[in-house]
Amino acid sequence: MTEVDQPRRNLPWIALGVVYVLWGSTYLANRYIIVSMPPLLASGFRFMTGGVLLGLLVMVFAGPRAFGMSRAQFGTAALSGLLLPAWGNGLVIVAQSQVASGLTALLIASVPLYIAVLRALTGDRPRRATVLGVLVGAVGLALLVLVGPSGGSGGVSGSAWWGPPLVLLAGAGWATGTFAASRMAVPANPFALATVQQLIGGTTLVVVGTAVGERLHPAAVAPVSWWAWLYMSLFVSLGAFSAYAYALSTLPVSTVATYAYVNPVIAVLLGVVVAGERFSIMQLVGGAIVLLAVVMVIAAERSARAPVECG
Template sequence: MTSPAVDPAPEAHKATPASRTDTTAAPARRITGTVWAALGVVYVVWGSTYLGIRIAVETMPPFLSSGARFVTAGLLLAGIIAWRQGPAALKVTRRQLGSAVLIGLLLIPGGNGLVVLAETSIPSGLAALLIAVVPAWVVILRAATGERPGLGAVGGVLLGLVGLAVLTLPGLSGDVKIGGVVLVVVATLLWSVGSFSSSRLPMPANPFTASAYEMVAGGLAGLLIGVVRGEQHGLDLTAISGRSWAALAYLILFGSLLAFTSYAWLLQAAPLSLVATYAYVNPVVAVLLGALVLNEALTWPLLLGGAVVVGGVCLIVSTERRG
């Protein structure tokens, strides 16, 4: 699956389990070259979306822009699926649709939406680095359901938590708004629950179809939240900058269609603890882009915390490769 969202071909569908109606824990999954290619997309492209979000919210309301992003991407993906595989590929059972909607609500307005809101008050690099807590939640959820994560995974999580502690220092000292930091941490919990649950619910067999329904449902919820928050009041589309429009277009085409769909596929095709390592790599990309494009400061907590969490990914990846 080298271009999962652009070309959701049947061959890519065959790489996934034939059915997601079994709610028992999935067996060990072999880490193929296709998995690594999809993981690379999530690593790099999603790392750049933090910069895109920061630029978009310069002149766009957070939840309305996030909701519009995912509704548009979801409808585009559904159209591509219908074109490439036929309308029948979009058919799902009521239970599968309900599961996809639930996961979409957790991942998009819960996980992504809160991060977008947080980036109105904190730097994009810091927001990305705070996402490092995701693997910690995943390991806790796995342990709560009776699984026993390996020592490497546990060690990687502990390193990530140490890095997270270092990264919160600017917020505690008043250099950034602690409210934004809290929003990101809550977002990581909701995102982790959604990611963890997706492999245990009766999801559509085609991961691209699941992704389309998740994005549309989550995007509509984001738009509703934006309206409830009153983001539409005083909104002047002519006042939105060209670079914010460009950032939104990038988020739709690359952040949602390409990277989010890759992530949805990985949730069904790869070990969850391996998929969660994107949370360690994305920050490196985000911090570098934030510094280069937006001149965000590279403070010692960012550099030290980033180095610690990147060390964590090495432990988790090496553990999964031996599994």
Template sequence: MTTTIATRPPVFGLSPLLIACLAATWLVWGSTYLAIKYALLSFPPFFQMGTRFIAAGALLMVWLRWRGTPMPTRAEWRNALICGTLMLGGGMGGTAVAETSVGSGVVVAFIAVLPLIIALINLCYGVKPGRMESAGIAVGVVGVLMLTQGASFQASTHGLIAVTVACVSWSIGSVLSQRTLPLAPGAMGFASEMLCGGVVLMGLAAASGETPVWPPQPEAVAAWFYLVVFGSLIAFNAYMVLLAQASAGLASSYAFVNPVIAMLLGVAIAGESVTGFEWAAVAVVLAGVVLLVGSRAKQTPGQ
């Protein structure tokens, strides 16, 4: 009897699509913190994020309309505005504001609390994480805390407030888009959310009097294009697919992997040294991710 590729069981109970989405959120988002820093050389935080998501959302929507995908309904536009305001306006906007005065290590460390916040919010919907998923969240948080030990984090008060608002806003928006405020089906929902969130961010940019540096530095322009294509069109859409088809813990597992990616980029690009303790922390983080991935096999999509 011959075993074909189609009959082989998915890895860890995950489909190829979910594996690809995990790879995008883990690897690409781990590199976007560095890209945001470079883009801030010429583009202030709200302006940077607003133009990024408007460009990505418009490109995606034009492509979908060309393929005949129907536009969102009025209710779906409303949901996109609410979720876009929370996830992109508060979440991504707050992250960019934080990175103007807070070390990237602090920002990445804060992101580790996202799975806990999302799990707490999901309790309001009667959704409790399983034992393996709870263990994965706990182990992952411990690993990230280990990863940040020994580093000298200096942050302004408003920067810490910004990253806190970013984490809470992103978590609330994630749960609402998954539970009570459905977007338009498929990629059209993601496009409408990016457009709405981008408009909100541009409003914040205008209200705060932001103006970009002109002419922009080449590094800032390259970073902005990277954020549009990889951070928005690829990774953000991958995250929304995970929210729709995977558990909340698995969808937010990037929060544990991103600090590892950020550390490796620091070694490769900035020539930073990594101690044995920090490599041990990486092992703990990855152990938490393995537990989260393993928990997916025992849950149904959307749980």
């Protein structure tokens, strides 16, 4: 391997590192967005902006034909747009008025556990290690929910009991959308898929936010919220997804899947260092149990698919 080829070999790992950091930082960014922005409208306009920009890039680099899709493929894109950006991210940013960013990330780490359950319910025979991982994760999630956000809110605007359960409900939507997209027809171009997802999810959030009485007054928005919103709209919506798509095309799926237990760690560290969030001993124990469960499930699934990947 020549010295010229070495940087090219490192690019996939750099891309995966970008996914770790950018996706891990979304929870902290959301926290600053809702300081002076209504959550649903802010999230909706963020996805609409990201969708428009990503769509323009697809048009420039791949041409209009990249958006050619059948009715079934468009239906998958629309459904996943409702379940991922709208349901998943929408409920998360609403819940973050009551739950610290780090704790939110630990609860969202349950997504791989949900997917394992969905696979079992639809006929896949799970491995014993997968079942054990899901059971361990249930214990950790129960501990996080029972302890609640008190003591770990770290300055968020409230500590209502419904915060952690709402995050778990958001995770269920994200897992369902991810699982459905893996079983249904999807557009050939993943960036076209992401464009439709963001536009439909963003539009849904704007409509729902307006219907429930949210109003956005730009003059009243604090600078920190604007900067956080721009970061989410540009760097996360464009940079993180592009890095994820590149990593997924060049690294084993099981390796890319490690973001599921690295992102929460990044989120917790950012919450503590940047926002001064605090966690009780029981919350840390519950979070550690959830992350252990995710590692167990991903390792079990990696082992089950190892012969296919090696071929």
